[in-house]
Amino acid sequence: MFAFCTDPGTLDGLAWFACYLTTGKHLAFYGAFGTVLLLLAITAPAALLLGFGGAVAARSRIPPVSWIGKAYIAIVRGVPDIAFFLFFVIALDQGFEWIRHKIRCPDWDQPIRQGSDFIVCAEAKLPLSTAPQWVHETYGFLVAVLTFAIVFGAFAANVLYGAMRAVPRAQVETAEAYGLTRSQTFRRIIVPQMWVYALPGLSNLWMVLIKATPLLFLLGVEDIVYWARDLGGTKTPQFTDYPHGDWRMWYFLALLVFYLAFTKLSETVLDRLMTRLTRGQATLAGEAQRKAGA
Amino acid sequence: MKTLMMTGAALALTASAAFAQDVIRMGTEGAYPPYNYIDDNGELAGFEIELGNELCARAELTCEWVSNDWDSIIPNLVSSNYDTIMAGMSITDERDEVIDFTQNYYPPTESAYVGASEEADFEGGVVAAQTATIQAAHVAEGGAALIEFATPEETVAAVRNGEADAVFADYDFLKPIVDASGGELMFVGDPVPLGGGIGMGLRESDTELKETFDTIIGEMKEDGTLNEMLVKWFGEEITTY
Numbered sequence: 124m125f126a127f128c129t130d131p132g133t134l135d136g137l138a139w140f141a142c143y144l145t146t147g148k149h150l151a152f153y154g155a156f157g158t159v160l161l162l163l164a165i166t167a168p169a170a171l172l173l174g175f176g177g178a179v180a181a182r183s184r185i186p187p188v189s190w191i192g193k194a195y196i197a198i199v200r201g202v203p204d205i206a207f208f209l210f211f212v213i214a215l216d217q218g219f220e221w222i223r224h225k226i227r228c229p230d231w232d233q234p235i236r237q238g239s240d241f242i243v244c245a246e247a248k249l250p251l252s253t254a255p256q257w258v259h260e261t262y263g264f265l266v267a268v269l270t271f272a273i274v275f276g277a278f279a280a281n282v283l284y285g286a287m288r289a290v291p292r293a294q295v296e297t298a299e300a301y302g303l304t305r306s307q308t309f310r311r312i313i314v315p316q317m318w319v320y321a322l323p324g325l326s327n328l329w330m331v332l333i334k335a336t337p338l339l340f341l342l343g344v345e346d347i348v349y350w351a352r353d354l355g356g357t358k359t360p361q362f363t364d365y366p367h368g369d370w371r372m373w374y375f376l377a378l379l380v381f382y383l384a385f386t387k388l389s390e391t392v393l394d395r396l397m398t399r400l401t402r403g404q405a406t407l408a409g410e411a412q413r414k415a416g417a
Numbered sequence: 418m419k420t421l422m423m424t425g426a427a428l429a430l431t432a433s434a435a436f437a438q439d440v441i442r443m444g445t446e447g448a449y450p451p452y453n454y455i456d457d458n459g460e461l462a463g464f465e466i467e468l469g470n471e472l473c474a475r476a477e478l479t480c481e482w483v484s485n486d487w488d489s490i491i492p493n494l495v496s497s498n499y500d501t502i503m504a505g506m507s508i509t510d511e512r513d514e515v516i517d518f519t520q521n522y523y524p525p526t527e528s529a530y531v532g533a534s535e536e537a538d539f540e541g542g543v544v545a546a547q548t549a550t551i552q553a554a555h556v557a558e559g560g561a562a563l564i565e566f567a568t569p570e571e572t573v574a575a576v577r578n579g580e581a582d583a584v585f586a587d588y589d590f591l592k593p594i595v596d597a598s599g600g601e602l603m604f605v606g607d608p609v610p611l612g613g614g615i616g617m618g619l620r621e622s623d624t625e626l627k628e629t630f631d632t633i634i635g636e637m638k639e640d641g642t643l644n645e646m647l648v649k650w651f652g653e654e655i656t657t658y
Binding site: 146147148150151209213216217220237238239240241242243245248252253256259340341343345352353356357359360361362363364365366369371 | 439440441442447448450451454455456457458459460462463481483484485486489492493495496497498500515516568570573574577593594596597620621622623
């Protein structure tokens, strides 16, 4: 990085650290913070969308649709995250490849499962084995996002399902008295009012999601915990220009500060959002706001 | 405009890749120096990376390295997410039932115990080893209590902080660590020969690729290039072919 870094063995103090903290490996570590933030930015809305779909399905008056919604919530919430992450990603990837295989290679005569091997034709590989490395990494990242969204979507579905039922019955009755249909009531009365009931549950989920990001490495994405573990590990002079002892404590301390700062920021934003959503609602807090303003 | 350029670049990349010959994706762990590790630049390096690149060059194949967590390294191979494993993986009967191995490119060697003092009780005390390794299996069979860790680094750290009495791992992985510890760590007891050497793991159905690499490893043993690499990475006292 800097010109004086050519021979790190001769450096000490600040200059050594300046060089050490700007190695390619450290830059990858800093980049991984971006990966984590990007994952959160995509996963949160995706999980909310899945959750909304799940909640609507679970509420449906058509029994099969309602069963699907309820089964999704029950199964995903009931399976330990780690088991889900380890099993699901490989299964999901194989599922995609199997579908592509059926479409692209209808003449294939060999079995797809040979012993423990899973073999599809080269054109059905996802991504193609000829694809450049960044395509593989992006694909891995998207599978991770999808997995996170499905897991957290199930929890969000349960929160939203409860929130929809928490909207005061009087509101719905009034809507019915005005002659609104069931779907109009849902769109104009229930959905706008449910958020204030959903937010405490959803904010919990957001916090858990932030803390669950280290699971990324299980999915093959090199996240901040992976780099911290590798960078902090004891480095012997034979394999690096910057030998040092076991520094994992310091790296994990940095992660701790990052996560604490991030959750603190989230809390502040969520508090403001709660105040905003409470305005004009038929809840205790909404009533208090109205009186304070009057 | 920027998006347009990006799309153009992406198209160019896919087009050139489509004309290139098949790419062999090589899986490794990237956490087991000197076999494989990540260097200061964040790139994979080590004995197996150098050897793998040479094997690919001789076979005239395009190879791409992938790092993968040790725990899921075999499931991802059989699921075709990459095509080979070169990760200091010893050839054992249990693994041979699930995947295939080439002939070994690293001779059967000894595993060793390292403790924080000469009196470290590696026979009846607590011994650290990496999960799903031949060393972990060996400790589990013996009289010592086994404590498993996901990465090699953590097994050594467990001895340093007193959580374990000794760590049991490949001699060649432990040696640079003991050398650099300045007397804090030392070998205890006698080395134990384990496994059938280290080979490249491939899917059982991938016989053609296995033949290719098997032949080239044989050639490299004969012309002495493999020995040179072994000495370069593991020092003069390594067993050569």
